[in-house]
Amino acid sequence: MTGFSELRLDGVRRRFGDRDALTGLNLTIRRGEFIALLGPSGCGKSTALNCLAGLLPLSEGSIWQDRTRLDTVPPERRGFGMVFQNYALFPHLSVRRNVSFGLQMRRLPRDEVRRRTDEAIKLVRLEEHAAKLPGQLSGGQQQRVAIARAIVLEPSLVLMDEPLSNLDAKLRLEMRTEIRRLHQSLGLTTVYVTHDQEEALSLADRLVVLRDGRVEQIGTPQELHNRPANRHVADFMGYRNLLPMKVKAAHGSTVTLEGGGLTLDGTAADAVAPGDDVVAAVRPEDLRAAAHGVPVTVEVVEYQGREFAVEARTTEGVALHLRSLERPAPGERITVTAAPSRVLVFAS
Structure with missing residues (x-):
């Protein structure tokens, strides 16, 4: 060659x-x-x-x-x-x-x-x-x-x-x-x-x-x-949940977000300050059902082998895509959470 x-x-x-x-x-x-x-x-x-x-x-x-x-x-x-x-x-x-x-x-x-x-x-x-x-x-x-x-x-x-x-x-x-x-x-x-x-x-x-x-x-x-x-x-690399939110508090790169019926802790990928409009990016596999977290209502459940792909909505109608090892029923109320290191926060 x-x-x-x-x-x-x-x-x-x-x-x-x-x-x-x-x-x-x-x-x-x-x-x-x-x-x-x-x-x-x-x-x-x-x-x-x-x-x-x-x-x-x-x-x-x-x-x-x-x-x-x-x-x-x-x-x-x-x-x-x-x-x-x-x-x-x-x-x-x-x-x-x-x-x-x-x-x-x-x-x-x-x-x-x-x-x-x-x-x-x-x-x-x-x-x-x-x-x-x-x-x-x-x-x-x-x-x-x-x-x-x-x-x-x-x-x-x-x-x-x-x-x-x-x-x-x-x-x-x-x-x-x-x-x-x-x-x-x-x-x-x-x-x-x-x-x-x-x-x-x-x-x-x-x-x-x-x-x-x-x-x-x-x-x-x-x-x-x-x-x-x-x-x-992030959108193209599989961060399917792109959530418009507002910064409530910031401590270094760790930020607390609110909006759409959600409260999340995340990691700032851009420089952001309290009061800023931002987008929180979360992969479905990083958003999981847990004992404590954000309450959502299950709408669609798809079996994908080892786990279930779930689409759910918050009380304010924001759609979330997540993964679950157990099969939830459509209409069921569950709580979901994500580790702050897996929630990336971008300036809006």
């Missing part, structure tokens, strides 16, 4: 007419790193990937591979591999011929094409399917062909655009493991686009959370999971 030390995006901006799809993206990707671009639909993550691939020209900024400027280089000369959401396989070509197609276009010696094709097919564990057409394969197998076709070129960077979104839940889990295995065994540098925070957390070395074309936070999965930079990142 072509080596590089780092890939750098400096002030990358992409406009469509008078609308900014991506603004001021600064990101340095180290060789061998797995980066996930994460965010809701329309946040700019696929735009960023297409700018990297050369499929979209930049409106402003630059892209560098070490000391080589890339944004002026045509896509076919960047040496990147790309895996698309819809696989984009040739339906009339066998697995082997789909995988070898790029090598043949480069007019490599026949023995080298055969060797590299065999190695790529073996890596994605499709040896017994090599002679089949894509239409004879499952969705997961077709996605493996697409990955093999990308890595057979020995690219300096692999770009993946929501590659698992068309698969069912079981196949998504299997392919997640497969992608991580290939990344680690080959030392690939990978940029991966997804809207699935669980997928991003499990795969990436670092996450880039985007919103409305701007970077909200860059960090490791642990950093974003435990210390989201703001309420928008």
Whole structure:
């Protein structure tokens, strides 16, 4: 594979007419790193990937591979591999011929094409399917062909655009493991686009959370999971309870909050003072039924294996999402609580 030390995006901006799809993206990707671009639909993550691939020209900024400027280089000369959401396989070509197609276009010696094709097919564990057409394969197998076709070129960077979104839940889990295995065994540098925070957390070395074309936070999965930079990142990272409240008292980073029929102690993620309007962010798994706490009325109960997902409401009608080891009944009154360290408080 072509080596590089780092890939750098400096002030990358992409406009469509008078609308900014991506603004001021600064990101340095180290060789061998797995980066996930994460965010809701329309946040700019696929735009960023297409700018990297050369499929979209930049409106402003630059892209560098070490000391080589890339944004002026045509896509076919960047040496990147790309895996698309819809696989984009040739339906009339066998697995082997789909995988070898790029090598043949480069007019490599026949023995080298055969060797590299065999190695790529073996890596994605499709040896017994090599002679089949894509239409004879499952969705997961077709996605493996697409990955093999990308890595057979020995690219300096692999770009993946929501590659698992068309698969069912079981196949998504299997392919997640497969992608991580290939990344680690080959030392690939990978940029991966997804809207699935669980997928991003499990795969990436670092996450880039985007919103409305701007970077909200860059960090490791642990950093974003435990210390989201703001309420928008918290929302996307699974803090499903985002509660408008008011600061009643503050002692250092520990604050007491009131509002919506709730009284909670939390940990300030921003500078806040008594009387401030704030948003308290709490994960459902951190809000649990307890002997003492906030009284709520159970509305919806869903069984999720080891525990129950519960939607309940306070006396003032605020919806809360929580977890319970016991099955409460709809209409039942229970009390819930959360540890102050698990309630993050953001300025409103």
